[in-house]
Amino acid sequence: MEFTLLGAVFAGILPLYAVLYWEAKRANAASCTRNLWDVALTATIVGVFVGRVAAMLGDGVYPLTHPADLIIIRGGVATGPATVAALATVAWLGREELWAVMDGLAAAALAGLGGWHLGCVVRDACLGTPSDLPWAIAQEGSTVTRHPVELYAALALFVAAGLVALWRVRSYPRPGVAGGVALAVASAVRLATEPLRPNLGGGPIGWYVLGVAIGLGVAVWLGRQPAPLVDRPPADSDV
Amino acid sequence: MQRLFISVAIALLAVSCSGTSVDISEVPKLPPVTAEDLNVLLDGSTTPVVVNVWASWCVPCRSEAPLLEKAASSTGEDVFFVGLNVRDDQEGARGFIAEFFPDAPIEHLFDPDGGIPLELGGTRGVPLTFFYATGGELITVHNGVIDERTLALQIDEIMSR
Numbered sequence: 001m002e003f004t005l006l007g008a009v010f011a012g013i014l015p016l017y018a019v020l021y022w023e024a025k026r027a028n029a030a031s032c033t034r035n036l037w038d039v040a041l042t043a044t045i046v047g048v049f050v051g052r053v054a055a056m057l058g059d060g061v062y063p064l065t066h067p068a069d070l071i072i073i074r075g076g077v078a079t080g081p082a083t084v085a086a087l088a089t090v091a092w093l094g095r096e097e098l099w100a101v102m103d104g105l106a107a108a109a110l111a112g113l114g115g116w117h118l119g120c121v122v123r124d125a126c127l128g129t130p131s132d133l134p135w136a137i138a139q140e141g142s143t144v145t146r147h148p149v150e151l152y153a154a155l156a157l158f159v160a161a162g163l164v165a166l167w168r169v170r171s172y173p174r175p176g177v178a179g180g181v182a183l184a185v186a187s188a189v190r191l192a193t194e195p196l197r198p199n200l201g202g203g204p205i206g207w208y209v210l211g212v213a214i215g216l217g218v219a220v221w222l223g224r225q226p227a228p229l230v231d232r233p234p235a236d237s238d239v
Numbered sequence: 240m241q242r243l244f245i246s247v248a249i250a251l252l253a254v255s256c257s258g259t260s261v262d263i264s265e266v267p268k269l270p271p272v273t274a275e276d277l278n279v280l281l282d283g284s285t286t287p288v289v290v291n292v293w294a295s296w297c298v299p300c301r302s303e304a305p306l307l308e309k310a311a312s313s314t315g316e317d318v319f320f321v322g323l324n325v326r327d328d329q330e331g332a333r334g335f336i337a338e339f340f341p342d343a344p345i346e347h348l349f350d351p352d353g354g355i356p357l358e359l360g361g362t363r364g365v366p367l368t369f370f371y372a373t374g375g376e377l378i379t380v381h382n383g384v385i386d387e388r389t390l391a392l393q394i395d396e397i398m399s400r
Binding site for chain 2: 056059060061066068069072074075076125127128129130139141142144146197198199200201
């Protein structure tokens, strides 16, 4: 049983729920009638499943002939297909109020991703490429100090989550803009930290670039739309 | 709707049964090895060594096999990869190699009793991966399925010693 992986999952779910709760208390999710917690969990599960199937197919292990391999999440989850599947799930579940659902999940998703990266502490998988910086860390028994790259990503995502949440409280961005910005930020953080991660021949850089482009494109396009007539509905504390 | 379910069920069955049977005639028999043999190989190594313990009946081993093949191919002659097949039979082991390690530069050895991993300082569980610096110094033992980041990190560690 992959208890460390389970621990990292909890490290991701806790901040996700905390931000959804915090935002609901401040009516940030008020324009959305969907239960954002359900949407987030469903999208996560679908994303992981599709990402795992994609990784298996990429490795030449076929899910229908080897169904038990599906549960070996550590065997690999393809980031790009997983993200597309999670976003498609959010879009499907929130199809009648897409921008409200995207915005409602924006800060929480960033915090959840930050928690997942912070979960490297439980998984013993925080270290990246060698570094001489004062905060570089060596793994047990080693003299080679390394970037704690997953902690960099976690920190950046937590800061971004806080800024997006405050932005939504104070500035009421146009519908969908916060969602677009969150997608761009999450992709940019992965893109910026990828060179510091050890890998066997390049990470999914193309997917991250695509995420930044789509997120920014959505944010800019929606930011230019006319302001909605009804700005803020009444407060609703239901997560 | 009923037709749809029946069609899907038949399609799934067809795909499940159509698993290509692998041709093991191209795969040579795995040479049996003892802990002493392996220690001699490690002590005399002029490159870092990764020893991956696997078995054809081990489901998680299947998941990490493509990763090990990728690592062995990408590191070339800088790292020597050994696949230690344990508690298995020759036919199963050769079938697994034909299916998942067809072209990987990995030296596969045969340990039918499965005692060697314990003598090397590991456990009886599979998969299991040992990382050795040049000269046979054991750096890390990874229990269970290894992911790409961990594999890349540990390879980087043994190469930097």
